[in-house]
Amino acid sequence: MAPTTYDAIVVGSGISGGWAAKELTEHGLKTIVLEAGRPIDPAVDYVEHVRPWEKRYRGMRDRKRLERYQPIQRHTGACDEYAGKFFVNDLDNPYSTPEGKPFYWIRGRQVGGRSIMWGRCVYRWSDLDFEANAREGFGVDWPLRYKDLAPWWSYVEKFVGIQGRKEGLAHLPDGEFLPPWELNAAEARAREILLQKFGGERLITNARLAVLTEDHLGRQKCHLCGTCYRGCITLSYFSSINATLPAARKTGNLTLRPFSVVHSVIYDPQTRKATGVRVVDSNTKETFDVKAKVIFLCASALESTRILLNSSTAEFPNGLGNTSGELGHNVMDHIMNGGAVGTLPWAKDRREIGRRPDAIYVPRFRNVKTKHPNFLRGYGFEGRAFRQGWERGSEMPGFGVQFKKSLIGDLGPWEMDFGGFGEMLPRHENFIEIDPNLVDAWGIPALRINCVYSDNEKKMQEDMVVTAVEMLEAMGATNIRPYREDNPPGLVIHETGTARMGRDPKTSVLNGHNQMWDVSNVFVTDGACMPSTANQNPSITYMALTARAVAYAVGQMKRREL
Amino acid sequence: MTNIAEMIIPETDTPGATAVKVPEFIDLILTEWASEEERAPFLAGLGDIDRRAATMGSSRFVDIPAAKKVELLTSLDSARDDKSGAGLAFARLKALTVYGYFTSKVVDQDILKTHMFFNGYQGNVPFTPVA
Numbered sequence: 244m245a246p247t248t249y250d251a252i253v254v255g256s257g258i259s260g261g262w263a264a265k266e267l268t269e270h271g272l273k274t275i276v277l278e279a280g281r282p283i284d285p286a287v288d289y290v291e292h293v294r295p296w297e298k299r300y301r302g303m304r305d306r307k308r309l310e311r312y313q314p315i316q317r318h319t320g321a322c323d324e325y326a327g328k329f330f331v332n333d334l335d336n337p338y339s340t341p342e343g344k345p346f347y348w349i350r351g352r353q354v355g356g357r358s359i360m361w362g363r364c365v366y367r368w369s370d371l372d373f374e375a376n377a378r379e380g381f382g383v384d385w386p387l388r389y390k391d392l393a394p395w396w397s398y399v400e401k402f403v404g405i406q407g408r409k410e411g412l413a414h415l416p417d418g419e420f421l422p423p424w425e426l427n428a429a430e431a432r433a434r435e436i437l438l439q440k441f442g443g444e445r446l447i448t449n450a451r452l453a454v455l456t457e458d459h460l461g462r463q464k465c466h467l468c469g470t471c472y473r474g475c476i477t478l479s480y481f482s483s484i485n486a487t488l489p490a491a492r493k494t495g496n497l498t499l500r501p502f503s504v505v506h507s508v509i510y511d512p513q514t515r516k517a518t519g520v521r522v523v524d525s526n527t528k529e530t531f532d533v534k535a536k537v538i539f540l541c542a543s544a545l546e547s548t549r550i551l552l553n554s555s556t557a558e559f560p561n562g563l564g565n566t567s568g569e570l571g572h573n574v575m576d577h578i579m580n581g582g583a584v585g586t587l588p589w590a591k592d593r594r595e596i597g598r599r600p601d602a603i604y605v606p607r608f609r610n611v612k613t614k615h616p617n618f619l620r621g622y623g624f625e626g627r628a629f630r631q632g633w634e635r636g637s638e639m640p641g642f643g644v645q646f647k648k649s650l651i652g653d654l655g656p657w658e659m660d661f662g663g664f665g666e667m668l669p670r671h672e673n674f675i676e677i678d679p680n681l682v683d684a685w686g687i688p689a690l691r692i693n694c695v696y697s698d699n700e701k702k703m704q705e706d707m708v709v710t711a712v713e714m715l716e717a718m719g720a721t722n723i724r725p726y727r728e729d730n731p732p733g734l735v736i737h738e739t740g741t742a743r744m745g746r747d748p749k750t751s752v753l754n755g756h757n758q759m760w761d762v763s764n765v766f767v768t769d770g771a772c773m774p775s776t777a778n779q780n781p782s783i784t785y786m787a788l789t790a791r792a793v794a795y796a797v798g799q800m801k802r803r804e805l
Numbered sequence: 806m807t808n809i810a811e812m813i814i815p816e817t818d819t820p821g822a823t824a825v826k827v828p829e830f831i832d833l834i835l836t837e838w839a840s841e842e843e844r845a846p847f848l849a850g851l852g853d854i855d856r857r858a859a860t861m862g863s864s865r866f867v868d869i870p871a872a873k874k875v876e877l878l879t880s881l882d883s884a885r886d887d888k889s890g891a892g893l894a895f896a897r898l899k900a901l902t903v904y905g906y907f908t909s910k911v912v913d914q915d916i917l918k919t920h921m922f923f924n925g926y927q928g929n930v931p932f933t934p935v936a
Contacts, residue, residue, distance in 0.1 A: 292921050294910070294913055294919075295908035295913070296908055296909055296910040296913060299833075300833075300834070300837075300838055301830070301904065301905070301908040302908065303834070303838060303904075305838075306838065307837075307838075424925075424926040424928070425926065425927075425928045425929070426928060427928030427929065428928060428929040430928070431928070431929070456925075464925075466921070466922045466923055466924070467923040467925075467926055468921045468922065468923075591932075592931060592932055592933065593929055593930060593931065593932055594930050594932035595926070595927065595928045595929075595930065596923060596926070596927040596930050597923040597925065597926040597927060598923075599926055632917075633903065633906075633907040633917070634907075636899070636900075636903035636907075637896070637899055637900035637903050637904070640882060640883070641882065642812060642813040642814075642878060642882060642899065643812060643813070643815060643875075644815055644817055646813070646814070647814045647815065647817065647821075648817075648935075649934075650903070650907070651916060651917070651935070652934055652935030653934035653935070654932065654934070
């Protein structure tokens with residue numbers, strides 16, 4: 244009979260949970276990771292080398308199946324004919340939104356969570372980001388600054404293996420970098436042109452990625468097949484499965500229990516501590532409790548808060564740890580899909596070899612030195628320069644022998660794409676709550692998500708289009724095609740907030756070490772903890788916060804303060 | 806439809822659309838993948854192509870002289886931004902032919918020789934088109 248009492252419980256095995264597991268087990272704690280979904284076996288489940296002709300619709304997606312079982316998940320490109328299996332069944336995992344306020348909640352539910360499909364982009368914050376709430380009067384002040392988190396970014400970056408180029412930017416600090424892939428011929432020229440024309444303010448740099456360019460701690464360098472989101476048998480990009488869970492296993496202190504849907508945290512009013520969690524076995528639907536001295540909620544931002552909202556007691560009628568009233572509030576995502584693509588006139592005698600999963604980054608330049616008249620905060624651009632091969636055939640005039648030869652033996656011109664990712668302001672009226680009329684396939688009350696973009700985000704997105712076009716024009720690009728889409732929030736899959744850290748228990752759920760003010764042995768280290776979201780991709784920050792919070796918790800346990 | 810697909814990507818010293826079963830792929834897409842709202846105008850557009858053929862010698866595209874076929878497809882190709890009718894059907898057919906051809910096993914492996922493993926990234930490699 245397996246033990247039901249551990250030193251530590253980690254809820255979730257995704258990008259944050261994997262780190263909690265590694266850190267807790269490496270500190271010597273007997274740790275159980277409760278994962279709602281199924282186990283993943285790389286030998287069977289990874290599909291990065293599957294070719295289109297091995298799929299029924301050659302990668303065009305089984306739209307009818309998607310419409311039936313994944314009507315929300317299908318909105319993200321990675322939910323395709325190869326990797327769609329890593330995204331949830333929407334029928335089993337329902338949620339509601341008010342009329343006219345859609346939110347696309349994109350989730351994975353398996354060992355590894357969304358760390359299997361994530362975009363692998365990693366960027367540090369600076370105090371420009373940490374101080375923004377306090378300076379502008381939105382949300383609450385972060386209870387830490389760059390100097391508090393910098394050593395932890397270093398710590399996680401060294402394990403993860405990050406490729407990048409040092410640029411010495413104060414507002415996008417350099418990290419611990421492996422050498423990056425070079426910029427291609429078109430991107431290198433574009434970087435030079437922008438340096439001249441914008442005096443260094445708009446910079447094309449190599450994307451900072453959790454994808455190895457050298458063998459690293461037993462994982463192999465990337466071989467550029469280009470389809471990381473489908474898995475990676477060479478462990479070349481970072482995920483829980485590829486890196487942190489194996490490290491946790493090595494300690495001998497890890498128990499990983501998949502098919503374990505955590506319903507709630509169990510609170511003991513005598514000790515004023517959590518004693519453990521209530522679990523529903525997703526196969527048998529049986530309910531059982533697991534006990535531990537400390538609990539790390541890493542179920543992903545909205546799921547962790549959902550568990551707390553479902554953990555109400557007499558003392559905490561509105562969710563465990565919610566004396567502030569902030570639990571569920573200040574949900575944020577990023578805003579994306581503002582940008583432009585254009586045709587470049589040069590380097591026609593050059594091409595690239597190898598398919599990079601990500602390529603270039605333009606760090607934020609708005610509201611850094613000067614205040615923009617239309618919006619607060621800022622955005623960065625992801626992008627790349629590329630030449631199309633046969634894919635250009637549907638748009639290319641012609642047919643017949645020459646057409647065929649051209650598609651096989653020639654390439655289209657270089658094209659450059661810039662797509663923006665911008666910060667969303669925290670607002671109290673963007674919140675999640677339990678929907679009293681909805682449960683999931685395991686009988687657990689589901690969420691209602693109330694979240695809309697505001698004017699600040701929309702104006703920011705308009706500006707993304709303006710500056711992307713300006714950069715392309717500066718390069719002499721032709722056939723410039725701006726784009727801007729009205730996606731609901733959630734689709735960037737950077738949802739954060741709902742159990743924010745802060746300096747004051749009256750206005751926040753967690754203290755500066757991700758520890759619940761109200762229940763000192765519960766820690767929340769996934770996206771739920773963020774008081775603001777900056778414009779940088781958040782995952783590396785979840786990792787740093789998690790490692791730091793575990794060190795703090797372990798220190799407290801050793802001093803018997805927990 | 807098979808005739809047109811083969812004209813878009815003909816057999817040369819390498820297989821054409823027919824040999825790599827592009828018509829079967831297009832059939833699969835039409836019958837299983839497409840919705841009724843997508844299928845109906847496409848089939849109607851193919852019918853329009855036959856009607857245009859009727860002004861050129863026969864009531865079916867497949868029966869008109871080869872030179873007339875080229876002339877007809879050339880005029881459709883320049884109308885590929887059409888939102889309906891023969892121009893739209895040709896545009897869809899061309900897109901599916903290209904996609905079905907280049908994602909086929911034979912073309913992917915033997916003609917494109919798509920690699921899965923690279924020793925590193927090279928962004929500045931000399932390139933001249935193979936005519």
